Structure formats: C-alpha cells, structure tokens
Amino acid sequence: MAANFSPKAVLIDLAGVLHTGDEALPGAVLALARLRASGLALRFLTNTTRTPSNILFAKLQRMGFTLAAGEIQTAALAARTLVRRRRLKPLWLVHPDIAAEMGDSAVDPDVVVLGDMGEHFTYPLLNRAFRLLMDGLPLMAMARNRYFMEADGLSLDMGAFVAGLEYSAGVSAEVTGKPAAPFFEAALAELGVAAADAVLIGDDLADDIGGAQAAGIPGILVRTGKFRPGDDAHPEIRPAAVVDNFTAAVNAIIR
Amino acid sequence: MAANFSPKAVLIDLAGVLHTGDEALPGAVLALARLRASGLALRFLTNTTRTPSNILFAKLQRMGFTLAAGEIQTAALAARTLVRRRRLKPLWLVHPDIAAEMGDSAVDPDVVVLGDMGEHFTYPLLNRAFRLLMDGLPLMAMARNRYFMEADGLSLDMGAFVAGLEYSAGVSAEVTGKPAAPFFEAALAELGVAAADAVLIGDDLADDIGGAQAAGIPGILVRTGKFRPGDDAHPEIRPAAVVDNFTAAVNAIIR
Structure with a gap:
C-alpha cells in the first residue's frame, strides 16, 4: 500500500x-x-x-x-503544562531523570501524574498511587503505550501500569501524550x-x-x-x- | 438486607x-x-x-x-494442579515464600504462571513475562483481585499486574482461583x-x-x-x- x-x-x-x-x-x-x-x-x-x-x-x-x-x-512537557494551567498540586511518579524537569511534588497532592518509570516502577510506589486514587484523586498519565522497541526486543511500556492502576482503582486516566x-x-x-x-x-x-x-x-x-x-x-x-x-x-x- | x-x-x-x-x-x-x-x-x-x-x-x-x-x-495449589494435569512447563512468577511449594520453573517454559509477588514485582520480571506472552505463551494467573485489606488500609492486589500484562501483550489470562x-x-x-x-x-x-x-x-x-x-x-x-x-x-x- x-x-x-x-x-x-x-x-x-x-x-x-x-x-x-x-x-x-x-x-x-x-x-x-x-x-x-x-x-x-x-x-x-x-x-x-x-x-x-x-x-x-x-x-x-x-x-x-x-x-x-x-x-x-x-x-511529559504536555503533562507539566496541563498541571500548571489547571493550578493542580501534583504527585509526580516519574523516571528520576525527568524529575527535575517536572518540578517538586506537592506534600498534599490533588492529582497523581504517572510517567514511564521503567525499572524504577516498584510495588510501594504503585501502591501509593493506588491509595491516592482510591481517595478520589484523578490519574493523569503521560502515555498509555503498550510496548516499545529496545535494542534487544520489544519491552513493556508504561501503558501496562496505567491499565493496572485503572483496573484496581476503578478509574480512567487522562492521557497527556x-x-x-x-x-x-x-x-x-x-x-x-x-x-x-x-x-x-x-x-x-x-x-x-x-x-x-x-x-x-x-x-x-x-x-x-x-x-x-x-x-x-x-x-x-x-x-x-x-x-x-x-x-x-x-x-x-x-x- | x-x-x-x-x-x-x-x-x-x-x-x-x-x-x-x-x-x-x-x-x-x-x-x-x-x-x-x-x-x-x-x-x-x-x-x-x-x-x-x-x-x-x-x-x-x-x-x-x-x-x-x-x-x-x-x-496457588489450583494453579499447580492445572499445570501438572496438563503437563505444562511453567515459568513460575510467584512470591519467594511459595516458590518451593510450586516447584522449579522450566528452562524452556510453555506457560507463564503469575502469583501475587507483592513487593517482589519488578519491571525486569514483568518485562520477562511480557516478552514470553508476545512469543505466544499463555498467561495463567492465580487471581485477578483488584485490592485487599491490610492493617494500614487497602492495598494493590495482583489483579493490577494481570490487567497490565493483558493490556500490553493483548492476551487474556486464565485465572485459577x-x-x-x-x-x-x-x-x-x-x-x-x-x-x-x-x-x-x-x-x-x-x-x-x-x-x-x-x-x-x-x-x-x-x-x-x-x-x-x-x-x-x-x-x-x-x-x-x-x-x-x-x-x-x-x-x-x-x-
């Protein structure tokens, strides 16, 4: 074609x-x-x-x-723009390499913003996000891609963690990318x-x-x-x- | 009522x-x-x-x-029974505490069996499961519960990881529990x-x-x-x- x-x-x-x-x-x-x-x-x-x-x-x-x-x-920058425009207090769950670009997380957040943490995704962090979502905070996700190509083959992308949190907390993420x-x-x-x-x-x-x-x-x-x-x-x-x-x-x- | x-x-x-x-x-x-x-x-x-x-x-x-x-x-025992009855060669992705009860993983597995790994869920393990699923192996999940009650509140259960793998690999898990x-x-x-x-x-x-x-x-x-x-x-x-x-x-x- x-x-x-x-x-x-x-x-x-x-x-x-x-x-x-x-x-x-x-x-x-x-x-x-x-x-x-x-x-x-x-x-x-x-x-x-x-x-x-x-x-x-x-x-x-x-x-x-x-x-x-x-x-x-x-x-990621699209998420930062949305958070600023809406004057939200974010909990940034992002890869350490982009933490500085996103800025500080709020002590008392009103939105959970998820990026691709790769090998830094851990159960305690995901459980922290889950508990905030169960308390009613909205979930913003930078992406929901299923997988991506690495040098050694296809790898799990952050969409798996978005889908998992959506499933367990019964919510729908707003995707910024x-x-x-x-x-x-x-x-x-x-x-x-x-x-x-x-x-x-x-x-x-x-x-x-x-x-x-x-x-x-x-x-x-x-x-x-x-x-x-x-x-x-x-x-x-x-x-x-x-x-x-x-x-x-x-x-x-x-x- | x-x-x-x-x-x-x-x-x-x-x-x-x-x-x-x-x-x-x-x-x-x-x-x-x-x-x-x-x-x-x-x-x-x-x-x-x-x-x-x-x-x-x-x-x-x-x-x-x-x-x-x-x-x-x-x-977990229901999964072990199914695996044995069907003569499958499992990759057990389970909590270290139940690994001995499940038995050895196969070197060349033909099924991925997921249990609740709790804090032992890591990106490399999930990515290993993902790649095998993309190669066509079926996914067996011991459970797909959304959350459970811990002493300090509701916590994320293994269903989040089942849903995430299903989403990214485009598969449906067979639940044994x-x-x-x-x-x-x-x-x-x-x-x-x-x-x-x-x-x-x-x-x-x-x-x-x-x-x-x-x-x-x-x-x-x-x-x-x-x-x-x-x-x-x-x-x-x-x-x-x-x-x-x-x-x-x-x-x-x-x-």
Missing part, C-alpha cells in the same frame, strides 16, 4: 521511526535532511518520558539529525496548520496512527520499531499508507 | 472475613467454632498467594481458628454438594460473591475487610445477603 501526500506540515514520531535506542535507523538521517530541505514545517512528537527533553534533543543531534529544540513536543487529541491539536495550533493539511509518520498503530486518525490527521505507518505483522490489517485503525521505513515515508511526501 | 439459609456446606473466604493480616477479626474465632459445631461441611477458599498453604494453616491455628489443613483450598468457576466447582465436588446447597461468605464483591454467583452458589457479603460502601448496590452482582461481619453471616446460616 502506498499513497501520495501534499501536506503543509509533517508530525514525526521519534523512537522506532528515526532511531532505536541510541542508534539512528538506516537512512533516517538523510531522509530527514531531505524532508527539511523541502521546506515543510516539522514537529517531533514523542511519548518517551524516561528522558528530559534537552537530553533527548542532544541525543538526536549526536545521531546526526538536524532539528531545533523547540520542534520537539513531549508527553499520544493518542490524546489535545496533544496533536497543540502541535497543529503551533504550526498554524489544519489537520487535513498535516501528515503523521509513526510506528505505533494505536497511539500514533489511531491518535492522529481521531484528530483528523492522515497517518503513515512505518514497518520499523514496534511494527508487527498484522498492524496493517486493524479493523478500525486505517493508516493512509504503510511503508517500509522513514525514507519511504519521506519519498511518499516529497516525491 | 438479611436472609435465611439452609445449606449443606459453607465456603469461606479467609482474609477480610476471618482475619486481617495476623489478627483474627472480632468474634470470628467463636463464630467459626459455632459453625463447625453445627456439623456443616466447610471449605476455606483463598486467593492469597504470598503465603504457602502450610504457613497459612499454622497462622490461622495460631489465631485460634479450628480447621484442618485439607479444608484450605488455595489459588476465584472468581473462576472451576475453583468453586472443585470445592463442591470434593464436598459432594450441589451449588444450590452451598453458601459462600466473602468480603470481595467481584471475586467472592460474583464468582460464586456465576457458579450458582448464593453469596453472603460481609462488611469487613475490603468491603466498601456501594459494594451492596452493584447492578449485576447481587449478594444473597449483606451482613456486618462473619458472626452475622453464621447467625444467618445456623440461627
């Missing part, structure tokens, strides 16, 4: 599309340079919440990608582009393509990263195109 | 009904003695999988309860009693009362342990009676 696109802006997922871990995917650096040379507006949308945005930016630069810090939109529509809408608003004039490139059927689709944005699914056979035959989530990798996606856009 | 019962056998949940942690609930020792003196057949059904059955038995005796080791039916019908049916078969001639006493609306209901066994919900206001007004799970505690449940049975 292939298609042609004539967008004004391109939204690009990072892990699994441009890189895996600390390595650029083959051809991705060159393809991004070609896409940028075409003059299209770009935004990089990531649900990765184990790394602060400045480190993420430096890491991408080190791999050879040309981008500006302001072009990266993270689920993909696939939440406001996350995509914030990118479109900053770029001044309508949904139909943008296109998204991602490797996550549910959270990239499904989220974009719900926001009215055509999605190009790449067969790298966490892509698994069958992802291109979902009954409800329909990518506008399915291509082998980021280079092929760029080819479908700039021809 | 109260009712009268004339059962031939009584199935009794342990934690939250007879005791909390290491302490017998008020009146429970005496009420069990009265129930036993009535001559009714008894079975104790527990989803607790942090404690081996012999230690659990000794603990209950130490609190003053009169019971026989063979009267206790645990979700409550509320699985075979768990209740095994107790009835051993006692030689029909479902309608038994009654269950429990504090968990979904897993005790709902499970019993699905197996055709009337359930008495007690307002101790994990009971929370509203549990007695569920749209689908209808206890045959809701009473203050185990003593009141025994009174409704033996009058």
Whole structure:
C-alpha cells in the first residue's frame, strides 16, 4: 500500500521511526535532511518520558539529525503544562531523570501524574498511587503505550501500569501524550496548520496512527520499531499508507 | 438486607472475613467454632498467594481458628494442579515464600504462571513475562483481585499486574482461583454438594460473591475487610445477603 501526500506540515514520531535506542535507523538521517530541505514545517512528537527533553534533543543531534529544540513536543512537557494551567498540586511518579524537569511534588497532592518509570516502577510506589486514587484523586498519565522497541526486543511500556492502576482503582486516566487529541491539536495550533493539511509518520498503530486518525490527521505507518505483522490489517485503525521505513515515508511526501 | 439459609456446606473466604493480616477479626474465632459445631461441611477458599498453604494453616491455628489443613483450598495449589494435569512447563512468577511449594520453573517454559509477588514485582520480571506472552505463551494467573485489606488500609492486589500484562501483550489470562468457576466447582465436588446447597461468605464483591454467583452458589457479603460502601448496590452482582461481619453471616446460616 502506498499513497501520495501534499501536506503543509509533517508530525514525526521519534523512537522506532528515526532511531532505536541510541542508534539512528538506516537512512533516517538523510531522509530527514531531505524532508527539511523541502521546506515543510516539522514537529517531533514523542511519548518517551524516561528522558528530559534537552537530553533527548542532544541525543538526536549526536545521531546526526538536524532539528531545533523547540520542534520537539513531549508527553511529559504536555503533562507539566496541563498541571500548571489547571493550578493542580501534583504527585509526580516519574523516571528520576525527568524529575527535575517536572518540578517538586506537592506534600498534599490533588492529582497523581504517572510517567514511564521503567525499572524504577516498584510495588510501594504503585501502591501509593493506588491509595491516592482510591481517595478520589484523578490519574493523569503521560502515555498509555503498550510496548516499545529496545535494542534487544520489544519491552513493556508504561501503558501496562496505567491499565493496572485503572483496573484496581476503578478509574480512567487522562492521557497527556499520544493518542490524546489535545496533544496533536497543540502541535497543529503551533504550526498554524489544519489537520487535513498535516501528515503523521509513526510506528505505533494505536497511539500514533489511531491518535492522529481521531484528530483528523492522515497517518503513515512505518514497518520499523514496534511494527508487527498484522498492524496493517486493524479493523478500525486505517493508516493512509504503510511503508517500509522513514525514507519511504519521506519519498511518499516529497516525491 | 438479611436472609435465611439452609445449606449443606459453607465456603469461606479467609482474609477480610476471618482475619486481617495476623489478627483474627472480632468474634470470628467463636463464630467459626459455632459453625463447625453445627456439623456443616466447610471449605476455606483463598486467593492469597504470598503465603504457602502450610504457613497459612499454622497462622490461622495460631489465631485460634479450628480447621484442618485439607479444608484450605488455595489459588496457588489450583494453579499447580492445572499445570501438572496438563503437563505444562511453567515459568513460575510467584512470591519467594511459595516458590518451593510450586516447584522449579522450566528452562524452556510453555506457560507463564503469575502469583501475587507483592513487593517482589519488578519491571525486569514483568518485562520477562511480557516478552514470553508476545512469543505466544499463555498467561495463567492465580487471581485477578483488584485490592485487599491490610492493617494500614487497602492495598494493590495482583489483579493490577494481570490487567497490565493483558493490556500490553493483548492476551487474556486464565485465572485459577476465584472468581473462576472451576475453583468453586472443585470445592463442591470434593464436598459432594450441589451449588444450590452451598453458601459462600466473602468480603470481595467481584471475586467472592460474583464468582460464586456465576457458579450458582448464593453469596453472603460481609462488611469487613475490603468491603466498601456501594459494594451492596452493584447492578449485576447481587449478594444473597449483606451482613456486618462473619458472626452475622453464621447467625444467618445456623440461627
């Protein structure tokens, strides 16, 4: 399946599309340079919440990608913006690496904000969150991705812990990153582009393509990263195109 | 709400009904003695999988309860029975305290069996389970309880981790303990009693009362342990009676 696109802006997922871990995917650096040379507006949308945005930016630069810090939109910063805008007192349950970027937790919190703690997820921390949810606090989750691609294979993403807390506490989390529509809408608003004039490139059927689709944005699914056979035959989530990798996606856009 | 019962056998949940942690609930020792003196057949059904059955038995005796080791039916032993009967090669992800009772894990497992690891749940172990599930192994879970009552309040039960793995791996667990019908049916078969001639006493609306209901066994919900206001007004799970505690449940049975 292939298609042609004539967008004004391109939204690009990072892990699994441009890189895996600390390595650029083959051809991705060159393809991004070609896409940028075409003059299209770009935004990089990531649900990765184990790394602060400045480190993420430096890491991408080190791999050879040309981008500006302001072009990266993270689920963690989206959570911080929401918490500040609503004047909430958060308990941040986040990876130690992004704790400083999020700021201090409140002594007497009125919202539990969950990020991807990776190996730092522990029973006592999850039980602390559970008890606050049972006391009636709302749950904000930076993402609810099921899994992601690591150098040695697919790994459990934070969605498992969101689903677990939702199940035990009988609540529904508000997601600040993909696939939440406001996350995509914030990118479109900053770029001044309508949904139909943008296109998204991602490797996550549910959270990239499904989220974009719900926001009215055509999605190009790449067969790298966490892509698994069958992802291109979902009954409800329909990518506008399915291509082998980021280079092929760029080819479908700039021809 | 109260009712009268004339059962031939009584199935009794342990934690939250007879005791909390290491302490017998008020009146429970005496009420069990009265129930036993009535001559009714008894079975104790527990989803607790942090404690081996012999230690659990000794603990209950130490609190003053009169019971026989063979009267206790645990979700962990039900899992072991299933694994052996089907000649499966298990990876046991269980609390260290019950590891010896379950036996060795296989080097090349064909089923993942999850128990309540409590504070021993870690990201690396959950990720190991996740990867095996993504490779197509089935998931067996000893229980999927949402929470349980500890001395200092409600705590997250293993259901959160079952729900999380199910979500991320896109699978459904087979539960060996409550509320699985075979768990209740095994107790009835051993006692030689029909479902309608038994009654269950429990504090968990979904897993005790709902499970019993699905197996055709009337359930008495007690307002101790994990009971929370509203549990007695569920749209689908209808206890045959809701009473203050185990003593009141025994009174409704033996009058």
